[in-house]
Each structure stands twice: as structure tokens, then as C-alpha cells.
Amino acid sequence: xxxxxxxxxxxxxxxxxxxxxxxxxxxxxxxxxxxxxxxxxxxxxxxxxxxxxxxxxxxxxxxxxxxxxxxxxxxxxxxxxxxxxxxxxxxxxxxxxxxxxxxxxxxxxxxxxxxxxxxxxxxxxxxxxxxxxxxxxxxxxxxxxxxxxxxxxxxxxxxxxxxxxxxxxxxxxxxxxxxxxxxxxxxxxxxxxxxxxxxxxxxxxxxxxxxxxxxxxxxxxxxxxxxxxxxxxxxxxxxxxxxxxxxxxxxxxxxxxxxxxxxxxxxxxxxxxxxxxxxxxxxxxxxxxxxxxxxxxxxxxxxxxxxxxxxxxxxxxxxxxxxxxxxxxxxxxxxxxxxxxxxxx
Numbered sequence: 001x002x003x004x005x006x007x008x009x010x011x012x013x014x015x016x017x018x019x020x021x022x023x024x025x026x027x028x029x030x031x032x033x034x035x036x037x038x039x040x041x042x043x044x045x046x047x048x049x050x051x052x053x054x055x056x057x058x059x060x061x062x063x064x065x066x067x068x069x070x071x072x073x074x075x076x077x078x079x080x081x082x083x084x085x086x087x088x089x090x091x092x093x094x095x096x097x098x099x100x101x102x103x104x105x106x107x108x109x110x111x112x113x114x115x116x117x118x119x120x121x122x123x124x125x126x127x128x129x130x131x132x133x134x135x136x137x138x139x140x141x142x143x144x145x146x147x148x149x150x151x152x153x154x155x156x157x158x159x160x161x162x163x164x165x166x167x168x169x170x171x172x173x174x175x176x177x178x179x180x181x182x183x184x185x186x187x188x189x190x191x192x193x194x195x196x197x198x199x200x201x202x203x204x205x206x207x208x209x210x211x212x213x214x215x216x217x218x219x220x221x222x223x224x225x226x227x228x229x230x231x232x233x234x235x236x237x238x239x240x241x242x243x244x245x246x247x248x249x250x251x252x253x254x255x256x257x258x259x260x261x262x263x264x265x266x267x268x269x270x271x272x273x274x275x276x277x278x279x280x281x282x283x284x285x286x287x288x289x290x291x292x293x294x295x296x297x298x299x300x301x302x303x304x305x306x307x308x309x310x311x312x313x314x315x316x317x318x319x320x321x322x323x324x325x326x327x328x329x330x331x332x333x334x335x336x337x338x339x340x341x342x343x344x345x
Contacts, residue, residue, distance in 0.1 A: 024249035028104075030055055030082070031245065037061050039093060039135075042078075042246055047126045053078070053104035054127070055246065056135075057085070058093030064164070064342050065137050067095045067128060069155075071146025071170065073266040074259035076103030079247045080240030084328045087335040091343050095131055095140070099123065099151075104251050106258035115262050117151055117269055124155045128162045139164040141342055146170040146297060146324065147266070150275055156286070157279045165285040165342070170297045170324045173305035175274045179209050181298040182216040182226065189224035198223075212271045218296070226295025230321060230329035281310035288315075289337075291322030291329065 030042040041056045055078050066088070070077045076098045085094055098105035100123050101112040128140055142163045144152025149168040156166040172178070183202060190198035198220060208214050221227050222234075241252050288306050290299045299318065306316050317337065319326035327334045 024253075026248050028248050028251065029245050030057060033057060033059060033089060035059050045097075045127065045130055047100075047123050047130065050100050050110075050123070051105065051107065052097050052100065052123065052127065054095065054097040054131075056093065056095050056131075057082070057089050059090050061093060061135060063092050065095060065131065065135055065140040066092045066338070067131060067140040067142055068097075069124060069142070069144040069148035069152045070096065070099065070102070071144075071148045072102065072259065073147045073263045074099075074102045074255075075146075076105075076255065077145070078103065079244055079251075079255075080236040082244065082246075083236075084331050087331070088338065091335070091339050092141075093135060097127055101262050102258045103255045104247070106254040106261075108254075108257070112258075112261050115265065117154065117266060120151045121154045121158065124151055125159050125162065128155075128159070132162070141165050141167065143167045143169065144171075145327070147172065147270070149297075150270055153275055153279045153282070156282050156284060160283040163284050165287065166282055167287045167289060168302070169289045169327050170294055171288045171290060171302040171305070172270065172275050172297050173301040174276045175270050176210070176212045177304070178298045178301040179212075179214075179216055181300060182221060182295045183209050185226055185295045185298075186216055186220045186224050189226075190220070193224070214271075215267065216295075221295050224295075225293060225323060227324050228329060229291075229293055229323050231325060233325065236328075276305050276308070280308070283312065285313040286311040286315075287317060287341075289317045289319065289326055289334070291324055291326045292318055292320050293323040296324040 028042060030040050033040040037060050039056055039058050039061055043054055044051045045054050078096050078098060081096060088094055099120055101110065101115055131140060132138065139162060142152050142156055149171045152166060152168065156163055183206060187199055187202045190202065202220060209216060227233065241247055286309065288302050290302050292299065303316055306314055319330045319333065322329035
């Protein structure tokens, strides 16, 4: 009996190890979209000498191109974003890419010690040129989200000829202003909930946040509804990592390794050089799409920034039910807004 049990245990152990190994290295892909003029690719593109992972999906290659720049820093949206863009794929060709040192574009032997937003902007411009050539389009619609708006705004200002328009979702602005507003919001929400311990811990951080030395802890922002109201962003990543075909186990390791290596440095850059001091003019139509309850990048700071920004056309669009993810939390309205503004062009 003991020998039989040992044999079963040994078999189970090898089975588990096999499953772990397979999960780490199984091939990744993005599911096919039906249609003779459709596209559904997950591929590597060499950009400025660095391999970048790019996902391209759409029903009709003649549709306008939406190029998304993810936030974080380091938080690729490729692992889960398909669940939110089915309607968009009917009207646009949608491009997501993992930025240098992020997600599937993180390479274990890579040196990211000198990674800056300028490098990421150069990559974005180069990717845009490759995408327009690949898809036979003259321009793309540039969409930044969260920290991706810092990169996207700089790229739009440097190479406006590449972009039909710029859309900032969860738009960054004066980083310190935004963080002070976030601190006040989380403390007020904590008081209302009777969580005096949270209030005390947040109050300790006040002076450092006002000096631009750090961020309001995102655990508190999430806890009090300043990150998402209608979705669970953490669960989206977990289910994407586990069940979607675009990422395998090794990619998940890359994802977190990239965040650990570069996030603090890039956030520090945004604190030291707020976007309001970096870009004061765009020469393309510019739209800020903000959630009413966004306290990752606050609505007021973004609105103040847009008031001073020079642009041939500019608009602030507020999503009344959303926080930091209106493109997901109110995906139907987001898709309808995009179609109204760009599909007929």
C-alpha cells in the first residue's frame, strides 16, 4: 500500500510540475476575428533595436486605427483588454503594445537602468510609423491611458503629423496638484466610513505628498472607489493571466519584473517634471476623457490643464459613472463617442 501511495504521489508531483512548465512556456496568440478583411495578430516588432509585443485586432482593415498607450508605468492591458473592446473592433483597427521593459516586451537580459519617458516616446513614434505602413494608413488616433497620457502627449506634441487626434483617458496633468486632491478625497472618504486608522496613516503622508515626494498609496485610492466603480481591475488581470491566450506564465513573471525595475523611476520623472510644464500645446484635436470619480489622475487637475493647453480643437468629456477606467466602466458610451467623432471621417 505504501509503495502504491508513493507511486501515486510521485505521479501527481510530476503531473503538477508538467502543468507548471507548460503554463510557463505555452505558445501565446490572440483569437481570430472572422472576416476576409479582418486582422487579429499578436506579434513582435523590432522598434529602435528592441523587441516589442504588439496586438492588432479589427473587423476591417480599412477602418480607422486606434493606437493605445498603456499606463502604470508598466501595466500592459493586453492580458485582459479584449473583453472590453468587442464593439470597438467592429468600427476600428485596435493596436495595443507592451512598452519597452513592460509585460511581454520585458527581456530578462535587458538593461533598463536608463529608461526614461523620452525613450518611450521615441518608441511610440517609431511604432506609429511601422503601424501606419503595415496597415496602409496615413495616420492613427492616439489614445493614452493614465501614465500612458504622459507618453502620448509628448509624442503628439513632437510628431503631430502622425496622429489624427489625441485622446487622453485618465489624463495626467500637474502631478502634485492631482496627488494632493487624491489625498484629500481618500481622507474624506475614510472619515465618512469611520476608518480613523486610515485617516491617521494618510495624514502622516501629507507633507511628503505636498512636496512632490510620493503618491497617495493606491491601495487606499482603490479601497475608497477612486480607481474603479463598475469593474474590478485587479480581478481583470488575474483572470486575464489565467485564462486568456495572450499571456503565459513566463509573461506574467515578465510583467511584474518590469514593474519592479522601472516603475519608481518613471513615476519620479512625472513628479519632477509635471506634464503641464512639459507640453503646453498640441497641433491636433485633443480630447480628455475623464471619469467623474477618478482619483488616480483627478478630473479637476485634468480640466485645469486643458483650460491652459493650446490646441486647434479641445474638449473635456466626463463619464458620470466611472473612475479611472471610463473606457471599460462605460464601454458602450466610450465606443459610441469614438464612432460619433471618428468613424464618419
